[in-house]
Amino acid sequence: xxxxxxxxxxxxxxxxxxxxxxxxxxxxxxxxxxxxxxxxxxxxxxxxxxxxxxxxxxxxxxxxxxxxxxxxxxxxxxxxxxxxxxxxxxxxxxxxxxxxxxxxxxxxxxxxxxxxxxxxxxxxxxxxxxxxxxxxxxxxxxxxxxxxxxxxxxxxxxxxxxxxxxxxxxxxxxxxxxxxxx
Numbered sequence: 001x002x003x004x005x006x007x008x009x010x011x012x013x014x015x016x017x018x019x020x021x022x023x024x025x026x027x028x029x030x031x032x033x034x035x036x037x038x039x040x041x042x043x044x045x046x047x048x049x050x051x052x053x054x055x056x057x058x059x060x061x062x063x064x065x066x067x068x069x070x071x072x073x074x075x076x077x078x079x080x081x082x083x084x085x086x087x088x089x090x091x092x093x094x095x096x097x098x099x100x101x102x103x104x105x106x107x108x109x110x111x112x113x114x115x116x117x118x119x120x121x122x123x124x125x126x127x128x129x130x131x132x133x134x135x136x137x138x139x140x141x142x143x144x145x146x147x148x149x150x151x152x153x154x155x156x157x158x159x160x161x162x163x164x165x166x167x168x169x170x171x172x173x174x175x176x177x178x179x180x181x182x
Contacts, residue, residue, distance in 0.1 A: 014069055014087075019100060026070040028078070032062050036078060049081050052089050056096055065105055065163070066097040094148065101144040102137045104182055106130075107161040110147050113154040118171075122158050123147070125175040142182075 059071040076086040137144040156168030
């Protein structure tokens with residue numbers, strides 16, 4: 001799937017880039033520091049490491065939808081967890097994007113239920129409208145298109161997730177209208 005190409009799945013080998021290296025500063029801003037503290041308070045002593053997923057998600061949201069290695073280092077330090085354990089979590093779950101994504105991250109499900117109900121046509125509409133292929137980000141950095149495995153809305157196939165929002169029972173016309181409204 002394209003999740004592997006956009007840094008959300010598959011084998012992950014970190015290669016430093018100007019925007020993604022351990023020297024790039026990252027720490028929770030004041031608002032997210034309070035959120036992180038609140039998240040940590042939910043977990044009892046001896047089980048604070050269980051907060052790794054919500055803290056990685058918080059870091060990713062603060063960083064514009066993707067998770068640089070410096071954010072993983074900050075989460076590891078914040079929890080008191082070895083960096084390698086944080087890397088294991090961040091590279092296992094496809095929800096964590098290891099490379100920059102556009103302002104709008106479109107994830108289209110193309111597994112059997114969605115495919116049977118027309119996901120190929122929806123994907124074609126997205127490609128035509130945005131002029132990008134699966135795994136690419138538009139030149140203006142507004143849109144990234146990923147093909148994903150089941151998003152859990154099979155009964156309302158075909159569907160697309162754009163950032164945190166689900167769009168279900170789609171037609172090509174619907175998809176064009178949604179993209180025009182963004």
